[in-house]
Amino acid sequence: MSPAAAAPARRSPLALDPAALRYDERGLVPVIVQDVASGAVLMLAYADRQAMERTLATGEAHFFSRSRQAPWRKGETSGNTLAVEEAVADCDGDAVLLRARPAGPTCHRGTRSCFEPNPAALELGWLAAVAASRRGADPGSSYTARLLAAGVERLAQKVGEEAVETVVAALAAAARPERRGELVGESCDLLYHLLVLLLATGVPPADLAAELVRRHHGPPAGAAGKEPVAGAGPAVSGDSAAAGDPAAGADAAGDRSGR
Numbered sequence: 001m002s003p004a005a006a007a008p009a010r011r012s013p014l015a016l017d018p019a020a021l022r023y024d025e026r027g028l029v030p031v032i033v034q035d036v037a038s039g040a041v042l043m044l045a046y047a048d049r050q051a052m053e054r055t056l057a058t059g060e061a062h063f064f065s066r067s068r069q070a071p072w073r074k075g076e077t078s079g080n081t082l083a084v085e086e087a088v089a090d091c092d093g094d095a096v097l098l099r100a101r102p103a104g105p106t107c108h109r110g111t112r113s114c115f116e117p118n119p120a121a122l123e124l125g126w127l128a129a130v131a132a133s134r135r136g137a138d139p140g141s142s143y144t145a146r147l148l149a150a151g152v153e154r155l156a157q158k159v160g161e162e163a164v165e166t167v168v169a170a171l172a173a174a175a176r177p178e179r180r181g182e183l184v185g186e187s188c189d190l191l192y193h194l195l196v197l198l199l200a201t202g203v204p205p206a207d208l209a210a211e212l213v214r215r216h217h218g219p220p221a222g223a224a225g226k227e228p229v230a231g232a233g234p235a236v237s238g239d240s241a242a243a244g245d246p247a248a249g250a251d252a253a254g255d256r257s258g259r
């Protein structure tokens with residue numbers, strides 16, 4: 001590779017080697033920034049090797065402005081910094097993905113992402129991956145592991161309870177707008193427990209994504225009249241002994257412990 005200037009890698013998720021990247025003829029590499037919480041793509045910028053080294057050394061995203069031909073630290077004027085939690089190179093090392101926590105709107109227009117309007121406001125794949133990573137964890141410290149250990153029947157019952165609580169919260173929120181926060185909370189509980197139930201029954205979240213897209217785009221026979229969010233009815237029978245294991249995602253920190 002190139003000259004040696006050991007990257008000041010601080011911790012393993014940021015232990016990417018700037019010297020090993022393949023910069024283009026301008027000495028730049030494209031950097032995609034993803035919101036580590038939602039999975040949303042926030043922005044695309046370019047970095048030279050120095051910017052990459054600064055990013056890895058400080059944990060804050062640094063880039064190189066092609067228009068100003070100058071280095072810049074994201075948020076240096078706006079305050080909307082990007083705290084980088086993970087930095088990875090792509091397959092052939094000529095692009096970088098930063099997973100980061102934005103301190104505010106990432107785009108100069110004041111929007112969350114540079115790619116707005118963006119319908120991908122609610123992404124759940126990351127949450128499913130976190131849940132999957134808890135499989136086998138100590139039930140004493142992981143709420144998800146506890147749920148999984150309790151079995152499908154208990155989990156299904158739990159989803160039913162959360163659904164009822166969501167309904168109650170929705171009615172309260174409809175009558176009193178100041179109670180919408182409760183509906184948000186109950187809805188999150190419901191979605192989370194549903195994802196864990198899917199995990200327990202061996203249904204990969206990708207199957208839902210594919211089905212929802214299929215209902216939306218393409219119609220084929222039998223799907224007529226179905227809406228993307230239309231309920232499919234409870235299906236927790238003794239049927240599937242299927243134990244397909246949705247590939248566990250990368251280990252993420254902090255269990256979403258709920259109650």
Ligand SMILES: [Zn+2]
Nearest residue numbers: 107108109114
């Ligand atoms: Zn922008």
